[in-house]
Amino acid sequence: MENYYQPEIECASREQIQAWQDERLVKQVKHVYEHVPYYRKKMEEKGVVPEDIRSTADLHKLPFLTKDDLRQAYPYGLLATPLEDVVRIQSTSGTTGRRVVAFYTQHDIDLWDECCARAIMAAGGTKKDVVHVCYGYGLFTGGPGLNGGSHKVGSMTLPMSSGNTERQIQFMCDLGSTILCCTPSYAAYLAESINERGLRDKIKLKAGIFGAEAWTEEMRRDIEKSLGIKAYDIYGLTEISGPGVSFECSEQRGMHINEDHFIAEIIDPVTGEVLPEGEKGELVFTSITKEAFPLLRYRTRDICVLSREKCSCGRTHVRMSKPMGRSDDMMIIKGVNVFPSQIETVLLNKGYPANYQIIVNRVNNSDTLEVQVEMTPEMFSDSVTKIAAQERELVDALKAMLGIYARVRLVEPKTIARSEGKAVRVIDKRNLY
Ligand SMILES: [Zn+2]
Numbered sequence: 129m130e131n132y133y134q135p136e137i138e139c140a141s142r143e144q145i146q147a148w149q150d151e152r153l154v155k156q157v158k159h160v161y162e163h164v165p166y167y168r169k170k171m172e173e174k175g176v177v178p179e180d181i182r183s184t185a186d187l188h189k190l191p192f193l194t195k196d197d198l199r200q201a202y203p204y205g206l207l208a209t210p211l212e213d214v215v216r217i218q219s220t221s222g223t224t225g226r227r228v229v230a231f232y233t234q235h236d237i238d239l240w241d242e243c244c245a246r247a248i249m250a251a252g253g254t255k256k257d258v259v260h261v262c263y264g265y266g267l268f269t270g271g272p273g274l275n276g277g278s279h280k281v282g283s284m285t286l287p288m289s290s291g292n293t294e295r296q297i298q299f300m301c302d303l304g305s306t307i308l309c310c311t312p313s314y315a316a317y318l319a320e321s322i323n324e325r326g327l328r329d330k331i332k333l334k335a336g337i338f339g340a341e342a343w344t345e346e347m348r349r350d351i352e353k354s355l356g357i358k359a360y361d362i363y364g365l366t367e368i369s370g371p372g373v374s375f376e377c378s379e380q381r382g383m384h385i386n387e388d389h390f391i392a393e394i395i396d397p398v399t400g401e402v403l404p405e406g407e408k409g410e411l412v413f414t415s416i417t418k419e420a421f422p423l424l425r426y427r428t429r430d431i432c433v434l435s436r437e438k439c440s441c442g443r444t445h446v447r448m449s450k451p452m453g454r455s456d457d458m459m460i461i462k463g464v465n466v467f468p469s470q471i472e473t474v475l476l477n478k479g480y481p482a483n484y485q486i487i488v489n490r491v492n493n494s495d496t497l498e499v500q501v502e503m504t505p506e507m508f509s510d511s512v513t514k515i516a517a518q519e520r521e522l523v524d525a526l527k528a529m530l531g532i533y534a535r536v537r538l539v540e541p542k543t544i545a546r547s548e549g550k551a552v553r554v555i556d557k558r559n560l561y
Contacts (some may be wrong), residue, residue, distance in 0.1 A: 131381045133246070133249040133250075133289050134246070135294075137388050137540075138246065138384070138443045138444070138445060139245065139440075139442045139443055139444050140388075140444060142436075142444060143443065145387050145388065145444065146184065146295055148249035148387075148388050149184050149387065149391055149416060150182075150183040150184055152416035152417055153181065153183070153184055153187065153391065153414065153416050154178075154182060154183070155416075156179055156414075156415070156416045156417075156422055157178045157181045157190070157424065158178045158365075159208060159238070159308060159419075159422065160208055160422060160424060161178045162178075163208045163209070164205075164206055164207070165205075165339060166197070166201050166205045166206055167206070167424070170191045170197075171190070171191060172189045173292060174190070176190060176191070177369070181442060182184075183412055184190075186424070187391065187393065187414065188393075188402050190414075190424055190425050191335040191425065192400065192412065192425045192426075192427050193424060193425055193426045193427065194208055194424050194426075194427050195227060195228065195303065195367075195427075195429075197285065198228045198367065199226045199228070199463055200230065201213060201264070202226050202227075202228070203229050204326075205275050206421060206423070206507070207231050207420060208419065208420060208421065208422055208453050209231075209233055209419050209420045212353070213233045213419070213420065214231045214232065214420050215232060215233060215234050215237065216232040216237060216459035217229050217230065217232070217233075217267075218230050218267055218268070218269045218366050218368065218370060219267040219268075219274065222441070225264050228366060228367060230366050230367060230369075230421045231297070231420040231421045232369075232420055232421070233419045233420045233450075235418075235419050235422070236369070236419055237276065238420050238475065238495060239369070239389055239417055240273060240276065240369040240370055240372060240419065241276035241279065241280045242277075242280060243276050243277070243372030243375075243386045243389065244273045244274055244276055244277025244278075244280070244370075244372035245276075245277040245278075245280035245281050245363050245370060245375075246277075246372070246375065246390050247274075247277060247337060247360070247371070247372050247375035247387065247393065248274070248277050248278055248283070248307065248337065248376055248473065249281060250289045250360070250376065250377045250378070250384070250441075250443075251307060251335045251336075251337050251358070251360040251375075251376075252307075252334065252335050252358075252378070253278075253281050253283055253307050253335070254281065254282075254283070255282030255283055256283075257281070257283040257284070257306045257307050257541075258283065258284045258286065258303055258304055258306050258307070258332075259274070259278035259281075259283040259285050259305070259306075259307045259309065260286045260288060260296075260299070260300060260306045260307065260308050260309065260333075261275050261278065261285065261286060261287055261288055261289075261309045261310075261351055262288045262289065262290055262296055262308070262309065262310040262314060262318075263275045263289075263290065263309055263310055263311070263340065263371075264289055264290045265287060265289045266289075267370060269364065269366050269369075269370030270309075270310075270311075270339075270340050270370070270371055271287065271289055271290075271446055272349070272365070272370070273369075273370040273371040273372055274289055274309040274337065274372075277372060278307075278309075278390060281495070283307070283433050284303075285301060285384060286303065286305060287295055287338075290310070290314065293317070294316065294322050294400075296318060297318070297321060297322055297325070297327060300322075300331055300333070301327060301330040301331060303305060304332045305331070305332065306332055306333060306334050306335070307333070307335050307337065308332070308333055308335070308336040308337070308355075308357070308554075309337045309338075310336075310338065310343060311338060311339070311340050312338040312339075312343035312347055312348075312351065312359075313341060313352050314341070314357070315336055315338050315355070316347065316350065316351055316354075318355075319350075319351055319354035319355045320354070321476075322354075322355070323354060327507040328355075328356070331355070332356070333356070333357045333361060334357055335357050335358050335359070336351065336355065336357050336358075336359045336360065337360050337362050337375075338359055338360070338362070339361060339362035339363055339364070339371055340371065342450075342451065342469065342477055343361075343541060344477070346363075346476060346477055347551050348380075358378075358380075360375065360376040360380070361375070361380075361383055361450060362374075362375045362376070362383070363375070363383050363450075363451075364535065365450070365516055366422075367423055367426055367428075368413050368423065368426065368428075369389075369415070369418065372386070372446055373385065373386065373413065374386065374447075377439065377441040377443055378441055379439055379440055379441050379448070380437070381437075381439070382435055382447030382448060382449050382450075383390055383447060383448050384439070384443050384445040384446070384447055385434075385445055385447070385448055386445060387418070387445045387446060388411050389413040389415065389416060389417045389444075390414065390416065391413070391416060392411060392413055392415075392448065393411075393412040393414075393425070394407060394408075394410065394411060394412070394432070394433070395409050395410050395412055395427075395432055396409050396410075397409060397410040397429075397431070397455035397458060398460075405435070406433060406434070406435065407433065407438055408431060408433050408452065408465065409431065410427060410428065410429060410430065410431055410434070410455045411428045411430045411432050411448065411451070412426065412427055412428065412429070413426050413428060414426070414487075427455075429454045429455045429456055430453075430454065431451060431452045431453045431454065431455055431458065431465075431467060432448050432449045432450070432451050433448070433449045433452075434446050434447070434448055434449075435447045435448075435449070448475055452466030452467055452469060452470060453468065453469040453470065454467075457469070457554075459486075459554065459556065461488060461495045461497050461532060461533050462494070462495045462497075463539040464530065464531055464532050466530055466532070468486060468553050469552055470529050470530060471484070471486060471499055471526065471529075471530070472484070472530050472553075473475070473527050473529070474522070474525045475499075475522075477525075478521070479504075479507075479520060480501050480502070480503070480504070480507075480522075481502060481504055481533060483501075483502040483544045483546075484499060484501045484502065484544065484553065485499070485500045485552075485553060485554075485555065486498070486500075486543055486553055486554045486555070487499075487500065487555045487557065488554065488555070488556045488557065488558060489557045489558060490557075490558040492552070495558070496535070497532065497533070497534040497535065498534065498536075498537060499522070499526065499534050499535070499536050499539055500537045500539055500544065501536065501537070501539065502520065502539055502540070502541060502542070502543060503515075503538050503539070503540065503541055504541060505541050507538075508540060508541055515538050518538055519536045519537070519538055522538075523535070523536050
């Protein structure tokens, strides 16, 4: 099984992909309608019957599913097969509210492994590789997903799980790990530890597959440089299967979504209206091949853009951008969708610390946006001209990212209040709600 790359699927024509999606969607809608009372009720509330869904063109007629539905239907309310066909569960970390439990039949595990195998192959993996998995194992999908994918590729798999950095580095050196799978922040930490110990020459890593948290292009470059590897992004969520819903190819320009298994839509997070290709909005997934836990039109809350532009790797599956933020965090300023994460990206790229505050107000019926940014002690100076120049530079960079003017005010080091836990980044004084 040296070559798990499947050009007949991954490089199929648009017509072929469309045909698969049409056929599988129709079948899937019947499956959930017949086996999941929760779905049937939701569809009935919207006045839709399975016969109304004849192709993906009818997808928009189906109701959305949200995390609230998953919580309400907990634990078994969305299970679409008899319990005896289920072989595994995975679960989200559940930092807020009830946990989400996702169910898998053996078929579902196989298709998930297949998606992860594609991701590993796209990062240059073959059966000759040594795949070092230090995502957590257990209920979290990261470890089991990449583990299964690596088995499918036929690579020697190191099920390291997370933590114990000494042992990670020891095995990496002794066993000659070539592909590292973990969160980008752990990869950065490993890189630092390896370089501190002067072991950079002892490692054989060539690629990394990093996901499960947000990371910037700058962080990618840092990790690539400090480990001497190519760093690939991977995306997924437990509700849809786990990592491998989409993955980066050697182009590193967006992640190919496995369209033979998942249909992606981009919607306006406020109105729910489906947006045309290339527009920024909330990512919605429909799972068309899963048996036990097939979610239809599941709202991910992740904001991104889809592109069908031809990819030079040869894969034809649609690409999604890295998520630019969560729809829960979206602000509408002067009619433009703005995410705190976009502002943060600009600040970090310009070398500012992540200590900032965003103040939104409405003056004479017009929205105003102000970003207060803390300088580092090195940046701080008494020269008003110098500070004004730095502020202008940030105004231009923010304008390029957001498309609107933001006033920038640089403040002295340690003047923005630190908070325990989640920082309060946005102060919206408009009282719109
Ligand atoms: Zn590609």
